Every structure is written in C-alpha cells, then in structure tokens.
Amino acid sequence: MDDGEWDCHNSRGQRGMCVVGAINNYTDQLYTYGDSPKSSYNLTESLMFLAHFVGDVHQPLHVGYEEDEGGNTIMVRWYRRKANLHHVWDVSIIDTVMKDFYNKSLDTMVAALQTNLTEGWSDDVGHWENCANKKATCANDYAIESIHLSCNYAYKDVVQNITLGDDYYxxxxxxxxxxxxxxxxxxxxxxNRIFDKKKADTMPLYVQ
Incomplete structure (x- = not known):
C-alpha cells in the first residue's frame, strides 16, 4: 500500500480495475448518460454499483494488505465468535453497535448518524465534501484515508487467533x-453533481 496515485489494473494490465477505478467509471457513465445516442450503459446498474463501491472504499480493509486479502486470511475471535478480520469490519462491529446502542434498529442507527452530521461532526462535514474535480470524484483520496485507518485501527495490535474484545471494540x-x-x-x-450538471461547479451539499 502507498499514498500515491492509484495505478489499479487487472491481470491483463487494464487500468481502472479496482474500487477507485470503478467509482470513477460508473460516475462517468452516469454523468455522460444520454450525451450520445450510442450510449449503451445501464443507468440503474451504474447507480447501484456506484452506491455500493462508494461504501466499499470507506471500509478500511477494502484497501488493506494484498497478502492477507484485506484481512480475510487473518482469523480472530470477535468476543467468543470466530471470524476473519475483514468480516469484523464489514459486519461484526456494526452488528454489535446496533445491539448495544440502537436496540437492533437500523432506522435508529441511521437517525443517530444523521444527528451527528448536524451536531457532533458538523465542523467536519465541509472537509468531507472537498473535491476539486467537479465532474469526477475524489475516490483516490477516500482510499488513502482508508489506508491510514486500516494501519492505525483495523490492523493495529491484531495477530492471528487473537480475541478482540472491549478494548478493540x-x-x-x-x-x-x-x-x-x-x-x-x-x-x-x-x-447531486451527476443529476444537476448545470450547478455541478458550485453546488454545495446541504445536510438536513
């Protein structure tokens, strides 16, 4: 892992074949949809994949170490339950948070996150939006954030077969x-930028 510009490619050397490339590719498909009568992109499919991959790039272990497959080969115990580290970050932490703080209700958790956007994190939201490229994305920056979080939080103090409990949680x-x-x-x-192109250069994001 490094902080440089992403050079993601598949085994045939085709560029743009990672989550960062996928975000940019699907954003471009949506942004240019209808510009050409020859356009054959599936708008619904592009939108679904874009939403999925934007979520993925914010999960730190989706840009984790290749040799352990982003934590998939690191076996741990999440309290008493066996899991791999990637699953802990994909599922276990969220499930435990929902049980401990939100009465197992996804709606309650989402409402709490929305409240934090306008209260606890309100000073940070403007920085989250910063993206100089108005017609693409800053997915590379989001991946770099995840790299640092994977090193400083996900992998930190974790070894094979460790039990992860309250201190980690x-x-x-x-x-x-x-x-x-x-x-x-x-x-x-x-x-917002995709679906209102005329305002894309100046459009702020309002969190309500």
Whole structure:
C-alpha cells in the first residue's frame, strides 16, 4: 500500500480495475448518460454499483494488505465468535453497535448518524465534501484515508487467533460510524453533481 496515485489494473494490465477505478467509471457513465445516442450503459446498474463501491472504499480493509486479502486470511475471535478480520469490519462491529446502542434498529442507527452530521461532526462535514474535480470524484483520496485507518485501527495490535474484545471494540466502532457517515455524504455529493450538471461547479451539499 502507498499514498500515491492509484495505478489499479487487472491481470491483463487494464487500468481502472479496482474500487477507485470503478467509482470513477460508473460516475462517468452516469454523468455522460444520454450525451450520445450510442450510449449503451445501464443507468440503474451504474447507480447501484456506484452506491455500493462508494461504501466499499470507506471500509478500511477494502484497501488493506494484498497478502492477507484485506484481512480475510487473518482469523480472530470477535468476543467468543470466530471470524476473519475483514468480516469484523464489514459486519461484526456494526452488528454489535446496533445491539448495544440502537436496540437492533437500523432506522435508529441511521437517525443517530444523521444527528451527528448536524451536531457532533458538523465542523467536519465541509472537509468531507472537498473535491476539486467537479465532474469526477475524489475516490483516490477516500482510499488513502482508508489506508491510514486500516494501519492505525483495523490492523493495529491484531495477530492471528487473537480475541478482540472491549478494548478493540470501543476504540474502533467510532471509526466505523464516521466512515459510514462520510460515505453517505460523499455519495450524496456525487449524485447531486451527476443529476444537476448545470450547478455541478458550485453546488454545495446541504445536510438536513
């Protein structure tokens, strides 16, 4: 992993074949949809994949180490349950947070995140939106953020077969919640720019 410009490609050397490339590719498909009568892109499919990949790039282990497949080969215990580290960050932390703080209600968790956008994180939201490229995305920047978070939080102090309990949980779940919020804010910004091209250069993102 490094902080440089992403040079993502597949085994045939085709560029743009990673989550960052996918975000930019699907954004371009949506932004230019209808510009040419020969356009054959599936708008619904592009929108669904864009939303999925914007979420993915904010999960730190989706840009984790290649040798452990983003934590997939690191086996741990999440309290008493066996899991791999990637699953802990994809599922286990969120499930535990919902049980502990939100009465297992996704709606309650989403409402809490929305409240934090206008209160606890309100000073940060403007920075989350910063993106000089008005007609594409800043997915590379989001991936770099995830690289640092994977090193400083996801992988930190983790070894094979370790039991991850309260010390890990209570220092990591705030990171997970903030990344969920950042993903939502940034997806909204991308979609605002896509669907109102005339205002794309000046459009701020209003969080209500």
């Amino acid at each position: 209570f220092t990591r779940y705030p990171v997970v919640e903030k990344r969920l919020a950042q993903a939502g804010v940034r997806l909204a910004l991308i979609l």
